[in-house]
Amino acid sequence: MKIVRISDEVTIKRSIDTGTTEQQAIVKTIIADVRTxxxxxLHVYTEKFDRVNxxxxxxxxxxxxxAYEKVDQRFISIIREAAANIRSFHEKQLRSSWMTTEDNGTLLGQKITPxxxxxxxxxxxxxxxPSSVLMNVIPAKVAGVERIVMVSPPNADGVVPAAVLVAAQEAGVKEIYKVGGAQAIAALAYGTESIASVDKITGPGNIFVALAKREVFGDVDIDMIAGPSEIAILADETxxxxxxxxxxxxxAEHDPRACSVLVTPSMVLAEEVAAEVEKQLTMLPRQEIAARSIADYGAIYVTADIDEAVETVNQLAPEHLEVITENALELLGKIRHAGAIFIGRYSSEPVGDYFAGPNHVLPTNGTARFSSPLNVDDFQKKSSVIIYSERALKExxxxxAAFARMEGLEAHARAVEIRLKNDRSVTKKGS
Structure with missing residues (x-):
């Protein structure tokens, strides 16, 4: 891995793929065909891309x-335990509708609706x-979404992988379709004879899926346009x-464009890690993918001290951040930008990917500066509730009305004033 000394600013080489002109055109054609x-x-594109009729x-x-017969019972138990952990974590995110009463009789509040x-x-x-199934479905179930539809491309034998179907069943999905690619996104967004449309689409996919989600956004909501996976590790000599x-x-084994970065004040650690990466690469089944990722998007940044290392991490705003330092928990308050933060030696990133409970759908490409992991809020909407009292309107x-006229909206002003005028007229008649 490349070892770089930090000076004033750090930039990370990220792979932000908006697709080629040809890919964009293909996606637009697929979406148009599915709509019409x-x-x-769906049959045409499934046969063309998945080679199955x-x-x-x-x-x-x-x-x-x-699927249950094909999957090992021990793994089914692991899925169930992971699902329970994910459900427990996300249940703590649930919000309730609320209402407050003002002294003048006005009621103001917020209504939460899945x-x-x-x-x-x-x-x-x-x-x-199967982990993607659990991480996307369970927060939606906790939020109270009534209809959850899962789509996934079929294998060459015309079925969805058994582990994925088991995870879907355990998570409570009742509606599953063997459709993938941009055509699946179009079906979810606009509906077909077999698949009714939905209000929001979540979940990762290849470049064609990402471009399709970007294309249908606005007609439906989406979770995010996720880039390749990222990890930054903040570590010291310990x-x-x-x-x-x-x-x-x-x-690095995820994708040739995945980004893996170490930030450390220790040159000794930097050199040891660089050597270890090369050594361990030779033993990986996905060696070619990981090697390309490390060569193109991997780096080790050496800082003057731990404070500079923390600031470097904040500039990177990584998807995953591990903190492996002496008194690591003390640094948590200084970290401002990261999708998920793993504190301590035993909190390896795969712990969060599969089992701990927090969501592994995280902001990438530096968007952790302003974005959050997928959560229960993403599957609910909030409506303001305003019950203005007669006394409050008079006050x-x-x-x-003055505010409305300042903006040049006379009808707004009159909509309020007509009520005040009518009330005065009723008062006069009564007197």
């Missing part, structure tokens, strides 16, 4: 039963991702080089 042709277009897109109860429907995209291809190297590689009506 519905299921027919399906009689139906719906996953049947029989397929789910068969979204009616959510679509969850689960990637397929070379690997199965950290073990072999453990730090292993954690850097845990992200403040003239001020409201």
């Amino acid at each position: 042709q519905g299921d027919e277009a 399906l009689s139906t897109f719906s996953v049947t109860n029989k397929e789910i039963e068969e 979204l009616d429907s959510v679509g969850v995209y689960v990637p397929g291809g070379t690997a199965a991702y 950290a073990r080089a072999d453990e730090v190297a292993a954690d850097l590689l845990s992200q 403040n009506g003239a001020k409201i």
